[in-house]
Amino acid sequence: MKQDIFQAIADPTRRAILTLLAVQALTPNVMAEKFDMSRQAVSKHIKVLQECDLVKPEHQGREIYYHFNAKKMQEFDHWLAQFRQNWQAQFNQLDKLLSTIKEEK
Amino acid sequence: MNNNDLLFDFKVDKVAKTVYITREFNAGLDLVWDAFSRPELLDQWGAPAPMRAKTKYMDFKVGGRRFYAMVSPDGQERWSVQEFTSITPKTNFKMYNTFADKDENRELPGSDWDYNFSEQDGITKVYIVIYNESFERLEKLLEGFKIGFTMTLKNLEELLVKLS
Numbered sequence: 001m002k003q004d005i006f007q008a009i010a011d012p013t014r015r016a017i018l019t020l021l022a023v024q025a026l027t028p029n030v031m032a033e034k035f036d037m038s039r040q041a042v043s044k045h046i047k048v049l050q051e052c053d054l055v056k057p058e059h060q061g062r063e064i065y066y067h068f069n070a071k072k073m074q075e076f077d078h079w080l081a082q083f084r085q086n087w088q089a090q091f092n093q094l095d096k097l098l099s100t101i102k103e104e105k
Numbered sequence: 106m107n108n109n110d111l112l113f114d115f116k117v118d119k120v121a122k123t124v125y126i127t128r129e130f131n132a133g134l135d136l137v138w139d140a141f142s143r144p145e146l147l148d149q150w151g152a153p154a155p156m157r158a159k160t161k162y163m164d165f166k167v168g169g170r171r172f173y174a175m176v177s178p179d180g181q182e183r184w185s186v187q188e189f190t191s192i193t194p195k196t197n198f199k200m201y202n203t204f205a206d207k208d209e210n211r212e213l214p215g216s217d218w219d220y221n222f223s224e225q226d227g228i229t230k231v232y233i234v235i236y237n238e239s240f241e242r243l244e245k246l247l248e249g250f251k252i253g254f255t256m257t258l259k260n261l262e263e264l265l266v267k268l269s
Contacts (some may be wrong), residue, residue: 006122015120083124084115089153091113091128094140097133097150 005052005076013037016044021068026081028064112230124235134224137231138195141220144171145199167192171200172209187218197221201219 009015017031026034032042046066049055053072058065114127130137140146144160147230151158163171174182184205192198203215209213215236221232 010120078115086153087126090150093150098130098136102132
């Protein structure tokens with residue numbers, strides 16, 4: 001992954017693009033219209049989202065439709081869940097340590 | 106009080122790149138503060154099993170450092186440096202955490218950690234805010250844990266083979 005996913009979703013325009021794509025796949029032209037932005041500006045955002053795998057392109061004739069990659073978002077949430085579990089595991093160890101120390105006193 | 110009734114809250118603000126952790130412990134403030142600030146205690150709980158924490162040195166004062174490793178069951182070490190930026194005894198301490206190599210060369214950028222402690226009726230609440238932990242850094246952190254966990258499964262498999 002070339003892009004930090006946090007950076008990708010920290011930008012409000014990119015979040016709006018993702019929200020839009022979660023409903024339906026769109027071409028960059030349609031996105032540019034919807035956001036009242038230049039085609040170039042949309043392409044830049046799409047590039048960032050594509051680099052961290054949050055959107056996937058699909059060629060249909062001469063047009064490129066971009067899809068929201070829900071699986072990537074899930075993976076990301078999964079990572080965070082693991083992070084949470086690690087903390088919980090450590091804290092459970094600390095519970096044991098604290099009760100051992102308390103008993104010794 | 107049953108340990109299962111102790112509060113554990115974990116929130117992530119993806120946009121602000123901030124993780125918020127709240128946890129209650131069934132022990133007094135003095136003891137919990139020590140468990141977070143004394144290396145001989147930290148090393149007994151500061152890594153999720155089967156990983157273990159190993160502190161090379163710790164100088165718990167403002168500007169001081171803790172240089173420590175997460176060690177996996179097969180002996181792989183992942184070193185980090187914590188630099189203490191502010192300490193208010195038994196109330197709060199802040200640190201800047203970075204990965205490092207075994208010679209203490211830091212891999213910037215790191216993340217800011219803010220620990221808050223308060224006691225009520227013999228229960229101590231610890232509130233931790235971790236700022237700017239990028240997804241890559243999280244991934245790196247978890248990679249170490251995964252290595253440890255995979256090793257344990259492998260050891261278990263070998264043991265089962267021996268026993269069967």
